[in-house]
Amino acid sequence: MRAVYFTIVPLFDESNGGNICCRNHVxxxxxxxxxxxxxxxxxxxxxxxxxxxxxxxxxxxxxxVTLSTDNVRPEGHSLRDIARFASTMVLQSPWDAxxxxxxxxxxxxxxxxxxxxxxxLIVDYLPSALYVxxxxxxxxxxxxxxxxxxxxxxxxxxxxxxxxxxxxxxxLARWRRKERKIxxxxxxxxxxxxxxxxxxxxxxxxxxxxxWLDRPRTWRWTGSRRVCFVGNxxxxxxxxxxxxxxxRLAPEVERLDASVSFDIVGTDASEALPSxxxxxxxxxxxGDSTTVARLYAECDMAVCPVSNDYGCKFKAAEALAxxxxxxxxxxxxxxxxxxxxTPALDLADPIASARSVVEPLADRELLLxxxxxxxxxxxxxxxSQQGFWSRVLEGRGQDAN
Numbered sequence: 001m002r003a004v005y006f007t008i009v010p011l012f013d014e015s016n017g018g019n020i021c022c023r024n025h026v027x028x029x030x031x032x033x034x035x036x037x038x039x040x041x042x043x044x045x046x047x048x049x050x051x052x053x054x055x056x057x058x059x060x061x062x063x064x065v066t067l068s069t070d071n072v073r074p075e076g077h078s079l080r081d082i083a084r085f086a087s088t089m090v091l092q093s094p095w096d097a098x099x100x101x102x103x104x105x106x107x108x109x110x111x112x113x114x115x116x117x118x119x120x121l122i123v124d125y126l127p128s129a130l131y132v133x134x135x136x137x138x139x140x141x142x143x144x145x146x147x148x149x150x151x152x153x154x155x156x157x158x159x160x161x162x163x164x165x166x167x168x169x170x171x172l173a174r175w176r177r178k179e180r181k182i183x184x185x186x187x188x189x190x191x192x193x194x195x196x197x198x199x200x201x202x203x204x205x206x207x208x209x210x211x212w213l214d215r216p217r218t219w220r221w222t223g224s225r226r227v228c229f230v231g232n233x234x235x236x237x238x239x240x241x242x243x244x245x246x247x248r249l250a251p252e253v254e255r256l257d258a259s260v261s262f263d264i265v266g267t268d269a270s271e272a273l274p275s276x277x278x279x280x281x282x283x284x285x286x287g288d289s290t291t292v293a294r295l296y297a298e299c300d301m302a303v304c305p306v307s308n309d310y311g312c313k314f315k316a317a318e319a320l321a322x323x324x325x326x327x328x329x330x331x332x333x334x335x336x337x338x339x340x341x342t343p344a345l346d347l348a349d350p351i352a353s354a355r356s357v358v359e360p361l362a363d364r365e366l367l368l369x370x371x372x373x374x375x376x377x378x379x380x381x382x383x384s385q386q387g388f389w390s391r392v393l394e395g396r397g398q399d400a401n
Contacts, residue, residue: 001390004113004139005029006040007124008067008131012050014289016232017314018146021192022124023054024211025144029122030060034390038116042067042105042131065108071101091171093153099130106132113139120393129182142188142393144209147310148196150176155308159236190392193335195309207392210337211312212382215321217375218297221368225260225361228299228324230292230315231306233267241305242267244347246276249305252354254280260361262303265295296322300361304328305345305353311335320378325371327356338381339374 009022030037039062041051048064055062074085088096109132113121121134124144134141153175157168183189183198190207191197197206229245231238245262253260261280269283276283284291296302302319304326312335319326320336327344328336344356360367 002036002118003120004038004118005122006109008042008128009125010047011054020314029389030058032389040109040112065105072097091174093175095127102131141186143186145191145196150179193311213317213321217323219323224300226263226299227301228263228295229303231266237306237308244305246281248350250278250281252350256358296324301325304332306332309334323375338377
């Protein structure tokens with residue numbers, strides 16, 4: 001099977017979960033022995049060299065398309081084109097304006113699909129679909145969703161207090177219609193978390209691709225009594241998680257055991273709110289992948305108290321890949337279906353959550369038992385995923401619903 005993969009996500013960068021996710025998809029699809037892969041990536045000119053290096057590391061042929069930055073104008077000269085442009089600008093989501101007048105991207109994707117004789121076009125990240133118009137009579141199409149974009153946009157509008165009430169409602173309704181239309185236009189829609197499956201499509205057209213990462217299993221018990229959380233505070237779900245750790249969980253943990261501390265990567269001390277400042281919480285700044293790897297290896301436990309159930313939380317997937325014991329919220333665990341569904345962190349009950357943190361840190365054997373169980377489940381899951389992408393695309397096995 002030959003497949004062309006397309007995305008607008010910067011594949012050269014692994015500074016956030018979305019980028020890590022798409023890089024991981026390229027690796028997984030390329031490693032499937034039943035798939036011959038070619039990649040088309042679109043982005044800013046500054047991304048090209050790094051993207052090509054990444055594709056060389058993956059041993060995958062690739063084409064880079066530079067996006068136009070002088071593109072925000074009507075896509076035609078008729079009154080209808082002008083009216084559509086005006087509507088887009090008044091009600092635009094963050095993904096609309098960048099996609100205007102990028103027809104050269106769709107043309108490049110069509111050319112690569114034809115020259116590569118691809119039977120599948122895989123579009124990663126729903127806004128990437130704004131840049132392509134595949135002919136479904138010539139190639140089958142799969143869309144990979146990283147989350148529920150409509151719900152994510154709703155949260156973004158509320159968090160940023162963007163637009164007035166009625167304009168906000170109209171913009172959200174417009175994007176939800178577009179999301180549904182895009183999903184319906186693909187032969188297959190693949191979500192990375194079960195809650196994100198589109199309910200308006202039949203099960204035969206959907207699948208779940210639970211991510212797993214390649215990381216060295218470096219975690220060893222040290223007795224440091226340090227608990228880590230990784231997440232850029234400028235991403236609002238992470239900001240909410242940091243706030244919960246600092247203002248609700250950390251005080252309860254301190255009452256039970258003052259020797260337990262929290263290390264947070266993704267927040268600089270200067271960005272921390274006054275209410276987050278506590279003696280058992282340290283803000284380590286915006287560390288790189290080396291900092292994160294060292295933290296996962298040296299801490300006694302990782303936590304992921306994210307309150308939304310969109311996609312998969314890559315901070316949790318990364319902890320499991322390093323072999324680090326993980327305590328997570330119910331919402332996080334929905335994206336890791338191979339782990340027991342009972343949440344260790346109840347966001348509505350920080351007192352019980354604090355006990356869940358402190359008890360295994362006080363009992364080495366209890367902590368190691370948790371780690372061994374999670375590691376075994378993770379390794380079993382990884383083994384089950386070999387050949388996943390070809391099974392899904394060919395409609396074979398339970399992966400393909």
